[in-house]
Amino acid sequence: MNYDAKSAKYYDKVLAPALNRIRKHTVKIIKKHNFKSVVDFCCGTGNQLKFLLKAGYTDVVGVDLSENMIAQTKVGKFNPKCLLEDATNTTFPENYYDVAMVSLAMHEKSKKIAIGMIEEAKRVVKPNGFFITTDYCFDKKSFFIGRWGATWVEKKVGGEHYENFKKYVAFGGLNNLMKDYIFIEEKRFLFGAVTLRLYKF
Ligand SMILES: C[S@@+](CC[C@H](N)C(=O)[O-])C[C@H]1O[C@@H](n2cnc3c(N)ncnc32)[C@H](O)[C@@H]1O
Numbered sequence: 365m366n367y368d369a370k371s372a373k374y375y376d377k378v379l380a381p382a383l384n385r386i387r388k389h390t391v392k393i394i395k396k397h398n399f400k401s402v403v404d405f406c407c408g409t410g411n412q413l414k415f416l417l418k419a420g421y422t423d424v425v426g427v428d429l430s431e432n433m434i435a436q437t438k439v440g441k442f443n444p445k446c447l448l449e450d451a452t453n454t455t456f457p458e459n460y461y462d463v464a465m466v467s468l469a470m471h472e473k474s475k476k477i478a479i480g481m482i483e484e485a486k487r488v489v490k491p492n493g494f495f496i497t498t499d500y501c502f503d504k505k506s507f508f509i510g511r512w513g514a515t516w517v518e519k520k521v522g523g524e525h526y527e528n529f530k531k532y533v534a535f536g537g538l539n540n541l542m543k544d545y546i547f548i549e550e551k552r553f554l555f556g557a558v559t560l561r562l563y564k565f
Contacts, residue, residue: 410437452480510555
């Protein structure tokens with residue numbers, strides 16, 4: 365999806381009620397596992413990184429392809445460093461970060477691009493480093509109301525975004541994309557339809 369200036373400006377305001385619990389739980393996992401350096405792929409407005417800055421983290425950075433979303437990282441009290449870069453091909457050094465994140469982004473991409481992001485995340489984290497990902501997961505742990513609500517939202521967005529979402533659900537989403545990596549833990553949100561997961565590469 366292309367985020368124009370207006371949708372980028374209202375992204376956090378509209379989604380905060382749904383996403384704040386996810387943001388806080390992400391910080392909790394990062395604390396629990398003692399991660400110090402964090403890179404957020406497809407960071408959007410930098411909202412998750414703002415939560416980390418607020419919690420006292422300093423070695424955090426994001427990348428996003430949308431100038432309008434990146435402009436929002438400069439709004440407010442906490443202003444994370446976010447670069448205008450493609451998450452499948454970043455300029456970050458190899459083997460540096462404790463953990464890489466991709467939140468709410470893979471379902472709207474082709475499988476090829478989603479895999480490209482995961483592989484790039486693996487490249488930039490330390491050997492056997494970690495990966496936090498939040499996205500839809502329509503498996504047995506999800507409730508109908510959650511799947512229905514998520515599908516309604518994605519249909520409203522429409523276009524290529526919705527087409528990719530349907531393919532993502534059909535091929536098994538995160539369960540398929542992450543099948544070769546070590547699952548550590550998860551927490552479900554929004555009637556189980558959204559999972560926040562920690563993996564080890
Ligand atoms: C739904 S938003 C999610 C933003 C943020 N991760 C969050 O949790 O709110 C998806 C973001 O992915 C970005 N994006 C899409 N393709 C990208 C790519 N190849 N590289 C970097 N960012 C990308 C979009 O610009 C958008 O900001």
